[in-house]
Amino acid sequence: xxxxxxxxxxxxxxxxxxxxxxxxxxxxxxxxxxxxxxxxxxxxxxxxxxxxxxxxxxxxxxxxxxxxxxxxxxxxxxxxxxxxxxxxxxxxxxxxxxxxxxxxxxxxxxxxxxxxxxxxxxxxxxxxxxxxxxxxxxxxxxxxxxxxxxxxxxxxxxxxxxxxxxxxxxxxxxxxxxxxxxxxxxxxxxxxxxxxxxxxxxxxxxxxxxxxxxxxxxxxxxxxxxxxxxxxxxxxxxxxxxxxxxxxxxxxxxxxxxxxxxxxxxxxxxxxxxxxxxxxxxxxxxxxxxxxxxxxxxxxxxxxxxxxxxxxxxxxxxxxxxxxxxxxxx
Amino acid sequence: xxxxxxxxxxxxxxxxxxxxxxxxxxxxxxxxxxxxxxxxxxxxxxxxxxxxxxxxxxxxxxxxxxxxxxxxxxxxxxxxxxxxxxxxxxxxxxxxxxxxxxxxxxxxxxxxxxxxxxxxxxxxxxxxxxxxxxxxxxxxxxxxxxxxxxxxxxxxxxxxxxxxxxxxxxxxxxxxxxxxxxxxxxxxxxxxxxxxxxxxxxxxxxxxxxxxxxxxxxxxxxxxxxxxxxxxxxxxxxxxxxxxxxxxxxxxxxxxxxxxxxxxxxxxxxxxxxxxxxxxxxxxxxxxxxxxxxxxxxxxxxxxxxxxxxxxxxxxxxxxxxxxxxxxxxxxxxxxxxxxxxxxxxxxxxxxxxxxxxxxxxxxxxxxxxxxxxxxxxxxxxxxxxxxxxxxxxxxxxxxxxxxxxxxxxxxxxxxxxxxxxxxxxxxxxxxxxxxxxxxxxxxxxxxxxxxxxxxxxxxxxxxxxxxxxxxxxxxxxxxxxxxxxxxxxxxxxxxxxxxxxxxxxxxxxxxxxxxxxxxxxxxxxxxxxxxxxxxxxxxxxxxxxxxxxxxxxxxxx
Numbered sequence: 001x002x003x004x005x006x007x008x009x010x011x012x013x014x015x016x017x018x019x020x021x022x023x024x025x026x027x028x029x030x031x032x033x034x035x036x037x038x039x040x041x042x043x044x045x046x047x048x049x050x051x052x053x054x055x056x057x058x059x060x061x062x063x064x065x066x067x068x069x070x071x072x073x074x075x076x077x078x079x080x081x082x083x084x085x086x087x088x089x090x091x092x093x094x095x096x097x098x099x100x101x102x103x104x105x106x107x108x109x110x111x112x113x114x115x116x117x118x119x120x121x122x123x124x125x126x127x128x129x130x131x132x133x134x135x136x137x138x139x140x141x142x143x144x145x146x147x148x149x150x151x152x153x154x155x156x157x158x159x160x161x162x163x164x165x166x167x168x169x170x171x172x173x174x175x176x177x178x179x180x181x182x183x184x185x186x187x188x189x190x191x192x193x194x195x196x197x198x199x200x201x202x203x204x205x206x207x208x209x210x211x212x213x214x215x216x217x218x219x220x221x222x223x224x225x226x227x228x229x230x231x232x233x234x235x236x237x238x239x240x241x242x243x244x245x246x247x248x249x250x251x252x253x254x255x256x257x258x259x260x261x262x263x264x265x266x267x268x269x270x271x272x273x274x275x276x277x278x279x280x281x282x283x284x285x286x287x288x289x290x291x292x293x294x295x296x297x298x299x300x301x302x303x304x305x306x307x308x309x310x311x312x313x314x315x316x317x318x319x320x321x322x323x324x325x326x327x328x329x330x
Numbered sequence: 331x332x333x334x335x336x337x338x339x340x341x342x343x344x345x346x347x348x349x350x351x352x353x354x355x356x357x358x359x360x361x362x363x364x365x366x367x368x369x370x371x372x373x374x375x376x377x378x379x380x381x382x383x384x385x386x387x388x389x390x391x392x393x394x395x396x397x398x399x400x401x402x403x404x405x406x407x408x409x410x411x412x413x414x415x416x417x418x419x420x421x422x423x424x425x426x427x428x429x430x431x432x433x434x435x436x437x438x439x440x441x442x443x444x445x446x447x448x449x450x451x452x453x454x455x456x457x458x459x460x461x462x463x464x465x466x467x468x469x470x471x472x473x474x475x476x477x478x479x480x481x482x483x484x485x486x487x488x489x490x491x492x493x494x495x496x497x498x499x500x501x502x503x504x505x506x507x508x509x510x511x512x513x514x515x516x517x518x519x520x521x522x523x524x525x526x527x528x529x530x531x532x533x534x535x536x537x538x539x540x541x542x543x544x545x546x547x548x549x550x551x552x553x554x555x556x557x558x559x560x561x562x563x564x565x566x567x568x569x570x571x572x573x574x575x576x577x578x579x580x581x582x583x584x585x586x587x588x589x590x591x592x593x594x595x596x597x598x599x600x601x602x603x604x605x606x607x608x609x610x611x612x613x614x615x616x617x618x619x620x621x622x623x624x625x626x627x628x629x630x631x632x633x634x635x636x637x638x639x640x641x642x643x644x645x646x647x648x649x650x651x652x653x654x655x656x657x658x659x660x661x662x663x664x665x666x667x668x669x670x671x672x673x674x675x676x677x678x679x680x681x682x683x684x685x686x687x688x689x690x691x692x693x694x695x696x697x698x699x700x701x702x703x704x705x706x707x708x709x710x711x712x713x714x715x716x717x718x719x720x721x722x723x724x725x726x727x728x729x730x731x732x733x734x735x736x737x738x739x740x741x742x743x744x745x746x747x748x749x750x751x752x753x754x755x756x757x758x759x760x761x762x763x764x765x766x767x768x769x770x771x772x773x774x775x776x777x778x779x780x781x782x783x784x785x786x787x788x789x790x791x792x793x794x795x796x797x798x799x800x801x802x803x804x805x806x807x808x809x810x811x812x813x814x815x816x817x818x819x820x821x822x823x824x825x826x827x828x829x830x831x832x833x834x835x836x837x838x839x840x841x842x843x844x845x846x847x848x849x850x851x852x853x854x855x856x857x858x859x860x861x862x863x864x865x866x867x868x869x870x871x872x873x874x875x876x877x878x879x880x881x882x883x884x885x886x887x888x
Contacts, residue, residue, distance in 0.1 A: 016803030018790025020721045031717040038715050042708040049675065049704050056679055057697055060618070062686040070879075071686050075887055076624035084676040085669065092665045095715065099665075100658045102717045107654040124493075159651075164488045165584060167649060167724060171790045175720020176649050181487060181578035183585055185651035198802075202724045202792040203649075204481045206488060207401050210795035285799075306401055 017198045020171045024197065025147070025189040026154075027106045027174035034102045038095060045091070106175075109188065111156060116144060119158045122166030122179035122201070124308055125208035126270055126283040136231040137258070139270030140283045141215045145224035147190035153221070154190035164206055170199035170216050178203050191218040200284075207306025213284030227277075234261030235273045236330050244325030247318050256309070259329065269309060275329040282307070294323040360444035361859055365451050366430025367755060370748070372455055373422035376414050377741075379462075381822065383411040388779075388812040394800040404796035405479040410461075412482025413502065416598065417509055418458040420736065423744050424605035425454075425516050428544040430755065432520060434850035434857060435538045437529025437866045442522035450515035457509025464501035478502035481794060483595065484565075486576030486587035491569055500569060503562045510559040517551035520544055529849075530867035536888070538848045538871065539622060542629050543608035546636045550601045553640060558594035561587065585650060592643035600639040603735060604632060606743035607674060610696050613746050614678050616846045617693035618685030621884065624677045625871060631670035631677075638667045648716045649723045657716045664714035671707055675700065690844075691765035695746035698773055702738030706731065709784070724794075727787025733780050745772075745825070752832065753839030757855040760836060764828035768821045775817025782810045847872035 015021075023029040117132035120142070130137050144155040159168060161179040169176035173189040191197070201212035219227060237245075248254065249263055256269035264272075275281075278288050282303055286292045296303065298319055299311035314322065356364060387407050390398040399407070429447065433440055441447045461478075468476030478498040480488045489499045524545045528537065565587075567573040574580040576587045615622045622628060644650075645664045648657055678700060687693065709731040713719050722728050745768075752760045786804040798804055842851040851874055853862055870876055870884035 016789035018802055020788055020790065031720060034715060035712070035718045035721075038712050038718055042711060046704065046708055049679075050701065052679055053697075053700055053704070056682045057687065060682055060685050060687050062619075062688050066686060070619050071684055073621045073882075073884075073887075074623065074680075074684065075621055076627065080680065081624055081627045081673070081677075085673055088669045088672045092668060095711065096658075096662050096665050099661050099715045099717065103654050103657050103661070106717060106720075107657070164493055165485050167792075169721075169790070169792065171721060175717060176723060177651060177720070178649050180584050180650065182581065182583065183651065199790065200792060200795075204405075204485070204488070204724075204794040206493065207405060207479075209405075210401065210797050213799070 018171050018200075022172055024172045024193050024195075025174060025191045027109075027187075027189055028172060030102050030106055031175055034098060037098055041091065041095060111188070112152065112154065114153055115188070116153060116155045117158065118142065118144070118155060119160060120168060120179065122159070122161040122163075122168075122205070123268075124163050124206045125201070125212040125304070125306075127212070127214065128162075128270065131228065131231075134228065134232055135260070136228060137260075137271040138231060138274065138278075140213070140280065141217060141278050143217045143219060143224060143227050144191070145221050146194050146218050147192060149192065152190055154188050156186060156188045159185040159187060165203045166201050166205045166212070167203035168199070168214065169202040170197050170214050172197050173199075173216060176202045191216075194218045194220055208304050211283060211285045211304050213280075215280065215284050230277065231274055235259045236328055237261075238328045241321070241325040241328045244321035244323070244328075247314070247322050248325055251312065251314075253312070253322075272326065272329055275326055277330060290323055290327045293326050294319055297322060297326075358448075360440075360448045362429050362433050362441045362444065362447060363755070363857065363859075363861075365447050366426045366428075368451055369422045369426030369429060369454075372451075372458070373419050373426060376418040376422070376458060378822070378826075380411050380414040380419055381819065383407045383414065385815055385819065387411065388815045390796060391798070391808050392812040393809065394798050394802075394805055396797060399796075401796040402479065403474050405481075405794070406474050406477040408794055409478050409481055409484075409502070413461065413478070413506070414458075415736065416482065416602075417506060418454075418461070420602045420740060421509075421513060422454055424547065424602055424740075425451075425513070427540075427605055427609065427744075427747055427751075428520050428547065429516070431751070431850060432523055432541050432544050433527065434853070434861055435541050435848050436524065436527060436532055437849050437862060437868065438523065438527035439861050439865075441519050442526055443519050446515050446519050450512040450519065453512030453515065454509045455512075457505045457507075457512065460508060461501055461505035464498060467501065468496060468498075476501065483591050484587075485591075486565075486582070486584040487578040489565060489569075489587075490577050490579070492577075492579060500566070503565045503569070507559060507562040507566065510555050510562065513551055513555045514559070517548040517555070520548035521552075524548075529865050532868050535626070536868060536871050539611035539625065539628055540608040540848075543604050543611065543632055546632050547601055547604045547608075550597050550604070550636050550639070554594045554597035554601060557590050561590035561594070564590075585647075588647055588650060589644070592646040593640075595646060596643040597636075597639045599732075599735065600635055602740050604636070606699070606740040607632065609743040609747040609750070610678060610699055612848065613692045613696045613750050614681050616750075616844050617688045617690060617696075618682045619688075620681055620685040621872065621875075622677070623680035623683075627673060628677050631673045634670040635667060635674075638663060638670070642667060645714060645716075645719070646723075648719045661714055661716050665711060668707060668711055668714075675704060675707075690749075691760070691762060691769060692746040692750035694766070694769045695742045695749070698769075699739055699742040699746065702734055702742065702776075706734035706739055709734065722787060724792050725787035726791045726793055727784050729793045730780050730783035730787060733783070738776060738780065745769075748829075750844070751850075752829070753843045754850055754855045754857070756833050756836070757839055758832055758836030759839045759843060760832040761828050764824050764831070768824040768828060770821075771817050771824065772821030775814045775819075775821055778814025778817060779811050780814075782807050782814070842874070845878075847875040849873055852877075 023032040119130040121128040127140050129142050145153055147153045159177055159179040161181045166179040167176045173191055177185050177187040195218055197216040199214035201209055254264035254266055256266040258265050258271045260273040281288045281296055297312055300307040300309045390396055390404055464477045465475040476496050476498040478501055480494055524541055564575040568575050568577055574582040576582045578584050611622055642664045644660045713722055713731060749760055749765055786807045789803050791804045839855050841855050849866055870888050872884045876883035
């Protein structure tokens with residue numbers, strides 16, 4: 001039944017890439033099955049009570065031919081009151097037990113030893129990911145392996161915040177969990193298909209909360225290992241862009257950004273070591289092209305007013321050189 | 331029985347007096363009826379203000395990547411909209427009804443503490459004015475001033491000096507602190523009035539349901555607003571004196587703020603909806619021409635709702651990372667509240683059953699309320715299911731759900747109440763024709779906006795975003811939602827026109843236009859300052875029924 005509903009909703013023309021009715025991992029599927037049960041019970045109650053209300057409103061309206069006498073006065077009935085107390089109590093118990101089961105199953109799921117561990121840190125207004133046991137640090141685009149039924153490998157996210165509250169929500173992978181400063185949280189998912197999964201920050205975190213998008217790339221196991229190996233290399237160092245690199249390292253860029261293997265080791269902004277391996281910039285809001293990079297460096301507020309990165313105030317020549325350096329960071 | 335003196339000893343209205351005299355009289359009044367009307371006028375004024383803020387937001391969201399307002403302005407709009415609608419619309423409106431009606435319904439001449447009553451109203455009023463002064467404070471001459479922008483529940487640490495420099499959060503915290511004192515004062519007053527001022531014969535069990543529900547509401551206000559006030563004091567200490575209650579950078583706790591806010595925030599929903607129930611419990615019997623079904627059960631269900639509502643707050647925090655056991659506790663308590671709420675719906679239904687229902691404006695609004703409250707309750711049960719809410723929390727589904735409660739249930743009942751008691755308060759009948767235009771336009775607008783608002787939530791649209799990406803399947807729903815706003819606005823125009831026109835030109839209403847049963851209909855419309863020339867005494871819950879049907883009085887059955 002639930003797979004049928006998934007089929008209809010996610011069908012050939014999907015309603016939305018972020019809808020909650022097309023689960024692609026175990027927690028999302030448990031929630032989905034529970035929500036279908038809750039929806040069905042609610043629908044049944046709705047039909048019955050709506051029907052009774054509509055019937056009463058139509059049947060007992062005053063007619064034109066009314067004789068003006070008051071209708072019989074009825075003050076109550078203990079039996080009837082008991083009936084419509086006990087029935088809801090039973091329904092509530094059923095719903096509670098069904099809910100509690102899923103809460104325990106998702107929240108207290110035992111973590112397998114081979115799980116991938118990533119620390120996700122929410123920032124105003126972007127995401128930082130640090131892969132445990134490696135030196136890999138990336139931003140905004142989370143890459144994880146698929147978790148096949150035959151050899152499951154779920155991903156566990158440790159959720160931290162560098163500033164205000166945020167919330168991690170990729171609906172097809174699972175429910176949301178908040179990232180709260182001084183209050184480490186955890187969430188997990190085990191995507192059973194490869195592809196790109198979208199979401200966005202779901203807890204108001206400041207001016208640009210709206211443009212704090214989430215992108216999760218699920219790869220086959222081999223692709224993921226290859227990606228991880230690429231990301232753990234130090235930054236590319238091409239001679240053609242030495243000028244841009246010099247400008248980058250002598251301006252305030254390095255106060256906030258890291259490029260591994262260079263003096264740039266700031267932590268406020270996204271790590272740029274493998275910038276060009278990402279599809280987007282600005283937390284998912286712009287395609288990552290040299291033109292967009294250049295416009296972004298000139299003044300991020302054009303795309304994201306309230307972004308904490310200031311306009312860099314570079315000359316056209318400097319901007320061109322820095323953009324070229326950025327574009328070389330593969 | 332009612333003395334006939336009570337019905338005749340009222341003076342004819344005097345001739346026109348200078349405006350300054352009238353103004354002075356209203357500004358210095360301690361009369362519960364005038365203060366009630368001030369509360370209601372104040373609430374309706376801010377209803378329009380909050381509605382304008384909502385309209386700005388809906389225009390901004392009509393399509394993806396719209397740039398009608400800046401992100402900063404949008405964030406200020408939703409913060410001010412939420413704060414205004416809860417604290418300066420819904421609270422004053424429900425207090426206004428309690429103020430105006432409780433003394434009249436229990437046969438008293440005023441509230442227990444008339445001066446405290448005036449003090450409370452003006453505290454609430456100054457709170458609202460102070461909050462709105464933020465629009466002109468700071469750089470108000472060329473922008474939105476320092477209006478707060480941290481959301482109406484203002485989660486820490488966004489409210490810390492680090493993340494909200496300037497004065498915006500100070501305006502917010504101090505405005506709510508001030509109006510909070512007013513709320514607590516009114517709550518104490520209502521409790522004292524109900525316990526001490528009832529007329530001879532009116533035992534607690536013979537009070538009109540509105541008095542019972544106002545009492546319950548007042549108890550909840552004291553329990554709920556006090557922690558909010560405490561939290562605001564802590565926030566102000568954080569911001570002015572460098573305390574570290576919620577300052578996470580100095581080891582403070584963001585989660586503590588959440589607990590404080592929601593231990594206020596959830597009972598607050600019932601603070602607002604119980605008076606709505608109160609209005610429905612008066613209107614539905616009169617227009618169905620039947621006594622309320624199951625009066626003792628209705629009282630018990632209300633008290634049960636109030637009791638349980640004190641233990642459900644953390645269902646606002648299912649995504650915060652509580653333990654599975656804590657989550658399940660709040661699942662159970664939240665779902666449990668559906669039981670007494672369901673009982674109330676069934677009792678209203680049973681009251682209508684077998685009656686002769688007259689669909690005048692108050693009953694139209696109450697009928698719509700029943701259907702809408704049913705839906706709001708069912709989406710509430712969905713939200714109570716914690717895993718479902720791991721998706722729904724902070725999504726547009728939740729926004730649609732609580733607007734169903736606050737607009738679809740509370741404001742619909744407020745409209746019903748205004749039409750129902752307008753003849754009593756003004757002495758004139760409203761225009762049924764304009765009221766019908768108001769009802770149907772508002773109903774259509776409400777359903778266009780809030781039915782369709784559930785869908786983008788299910789499709790992953792979070793709340794409080796000033797714009798959104800195309801290609802998420804959200805565009806068409808947002809367009810429909812925005813269109814609905816204009817129907818609602820048109821309905822409000824008819825409402826305002828009706829109030830003004832009827833006040834000036836409406837035909838005289840007489841004391842009892844609805845052939846109703848509670849004491850306020852036994853005195854003149856509008857009632858004299860002293861309400862009753864001689865205090866009434868009652869023998870049943872429907873004293874005027876007893877008077878009108880001496881052959882079959884209620885007290886034979888109760």
